[in-house]
Amino acid sequence: MRNSQLSAVLFMVLSMLSYQVSASYAKQLMQALDPFTVVTLRLSxxxxxxxxxxxxxxxxxxxxxxxxxxxxxxxxxxxxxNVLFYASLGKLPQGIAVGLEFLGPLTLALLSIKHKSDYIWVGLAIAGIALMVPWQDTHAHNFSYIGAAYALGAGICWAFYIYFGQRVARQNMGMHALSIAIVLSTLILLPINSIRNPEAMLQFQYWPQALMIALLATAIPYTLDLMALKRLSKLSYGTLSSLSPALAAIAGMLLLKEHITLWQTLALICIMTASVGVTYRASRTAPESSKVSAS
Incomplete structure (x- = not known):
């Protein structure tokens, strides 16, 4: 692997680490502020x-x-x-929240593949969901069905984010589209939370933490992603992205002292394997479809 590719892999890993560390800090801040206030401050x-x-x-x-x-x-x-993901962080271990959220873009990718042999990836994704839930103990201290619903809802929104992001990209706005989206989100959430919980918004001692979370979750990862995308193929980028649930679990364990069960660890492995598989299959399908259209 050339030096430029090695650098790109490093940028990608650092980007994911930055985002997952920001999620851990956000969860720590939720001990003082509610999730809605945390996400409002972060987006602001x-x-x-x-x-x-x-x-x-x-x-x-x-x-x-x-x-x-x-x-x-x-x-x-x-x-x-963002609202649903931060709500899920308030009720679930970080690794589980990210793993369930990751099913959104994974499902979108699965729907774009037509080969019957790819049902193995669907099976792995379903197995991941099944193993994630502690069916034997509905009152497990590290699992919340409401939190799981929030995380799955965030995953659905992530799929819509990808779908409409591709449509918006055709307008050739570059990263300005992201700026508009985050500014509009802030303009919606800020007045709502200012009416809903004005005291929390004005606790200035937490603003430096919120700024740090915004920096780790936005400025640093998006900059590193841009640097990585210049050097990596879609296959490499998609495969590396599949590490997110594992990095989330590690960040939660190191920074929040969270622990997940063996079955939930296997669930994350199933989800990540399905993501790697569907990314690889999509990369093989794209050239074939282009040949057909060219003929």
Whole structure:
């Protein structure tokens, strides 16, 4: 592997680590503030960071000419995905929350593959869900059905984020689309939470932590992702992304002293294996379909 590819792999791993560490810090902050307040503060600071990072004031003159239907759906997916994911973090171990959320984009990828042989990946994903739930103990201290529903809902929003993100990408806005989505999310959540829980929003002693979470969850990972994408194929990027649930579990164990069961560990392995498999299969299917269309 060339040095540029090794660097890209390092950028990708650091990006995922940064995001998972931010999730761990967010969960720690939830001991003082409710999840909705934490996600509101994080997106508020993130909106400032991304606008400065990508110099998104340049897109202002193009705003009247954008296709706002897709952009609004994309922004809604970003907003609801973050709210539901942070709600799931308040009720589930981090590794389980990320593993269940990861089923959203995995399902979207599975739906795009037509070969019968690929049902093995569907089976692994289903096995992952089945093993994740402690059926033998509905009152397990490290599992919440409501939290699982939040995480699965976040996964569905993640799938919509990918789908509408691809449509928005056709407008050639680059990372400005993300800036618009995060700013719109902030404009929705900030007034709601200011009315709902104004005291929590004005606890200034927690703002530095929220800024750090925004930095770790937004500025650093997106910058590293951009650097990695310049050097990695879609297959490599998708395969490395499959490490997210494992890194989440490790971050939760080291930073939050969380532990998951053997069965839940096997569930994460099933989900990650399914993701690697479907990513590899999609990379093989794309060239074949292009040959057919060319003929």
């Amino acid at each position: 600071f993130a909106s400032i960071l991304v606008v400065l990072m990508f110099r998104s004031w340049k897109i202002i003159q193009r705003l009247p000419h954008l296709k706002w239907r897709d952009l609004l759906f994309y922004s809604a997916a970003v907003c609801v995905m």
